[in-house]
Amino acid sequence: MTQPLLEARDLVKRYGGVEALRGASFTVHPGEVVALIGDNGAGKSTLVKCLSGVEQPDSGQILVDGEPVSLDSPSAARGHGIETAYQDLAVAPDLDPAANLFLGREIRKPGLLGKLGMLDKAAMRTEAREQFAKFGVSLPDLSVPIGALSGGQRQSVAVARSVAWANRLVFLDEPTAALGVVQRERVLDVVRRVRDTGIAVVLISHNMPEVLSVADRVEVLRLGSRVARFKAAEAQLEDLVGAMTGALAQEDAD
Ligand SMILES: Nc1ncnc2c1ncn2[C@@H]1O[C@H](COP(=O)(O)OP(=O)(O)O)[C@@H](O)[C@H]1O
Numbered sequence: 001m002t003q004p005l006l007e008a009r010d011l012v013k014r015y016g017g018v019e020a021l022r023g024a025s026f027t028v029h030p031g032e033v034v035a036l037i038g039d040n041g042a043g044k045s046t047l048v049k050c051l052s053g054v055e056q057p058d059s060g061q062i063l064v065d066g067e068p069v070s071l072d073s074p075s076a077a078r079g080h081g082i083e084t085a086y087q088d089l090a091v092a093p094d095l096d097p098a099a100n101l102f103l104g105r106e107i108r109k110p111g112l113l114g115k116l117g118m119l120d121k122a123a124m125r126t127e128a129r130e131q132f133a134k135f136g137v138s139l140p141d142l143s144v145p146i147g148a149l150s151g152g153q154r155q156s157v158a159v160a161r162s163v164a165w166a167n168r169l170v171f172l173d174e175p176t177a178a179l180g181v182v183q184r185e186r187v188l189d190v191v192r193r194v195r196d197t198g199i200a201v202v203l204i205s206h207n208m209p210e211v212l213s214v215a216d217r218v219e220v221l222r223l224g225s226r227v228a229r230f231k232a233a234e235a236q237l238e239d240l241v242g243a244m245t246g247a248l249a250q251e252d253a254d
């Protein structure tokens, strides 16, 4: 096996009296799609927050390329090429898709106009068109506010936004939870395209058929710890459900 790109070892995270992570471990190799699954409250979002610099674990180790790192802010994680799209769709409904893609990283006009805060909308639109094409996000019109698009299109933009800036790994926390079947397929196509560009994807999902159709591997969290790992090609639906519910125990390898 290759050296993991990102690894969590024995992470503990407490919120007051609640132990959200109780010695959780997690591994992502370069270029793979890993599904992170578990029941509600298993600690999935907390783990993603710790691995993307949003929260700091109380104890445990995080390694990038085998070296211990401290991800004390989202920008520290970004510095390692790690981006995150959160569960609640973080798009600005009044802005167009290009402006959403560049939210917080706007391109300014060259020279004085840029120093005065003037944005280079043409440059952003050109770059946005390329990024959307690269990830197979098809939008009818790049100039309408994103609030006027369908849920699936909005979510594809949200995913593309994280992916466009990630150069090694992107976390997608339940990107398809609020979507219908057709829209969900579209987002999954984006995930596959991202993987094809060599960027690793960690997909959190409740949808087991979806997990098995898109992931290379599956890691299962239960009550704040990793309880099982599977190769998606070798796993059955019952294995995943059994591990999530605790009916099927599999010793953690580490
Ligand atoms: N900010 C917080 N404050 C208090 N408790 C939290 C907070 N975030 C998560 N928790 C608790 O930690 C546990 C794990 O939550 P979470 O990571 O959101 O699980 P999942 O994403 O798997 O549903 C739950 O019991 C949840 O209520």
Ligand SMILES: [Mg+2]
Pocket: 044, 045, 046, 087
């Ligand atoms: Mg969650």
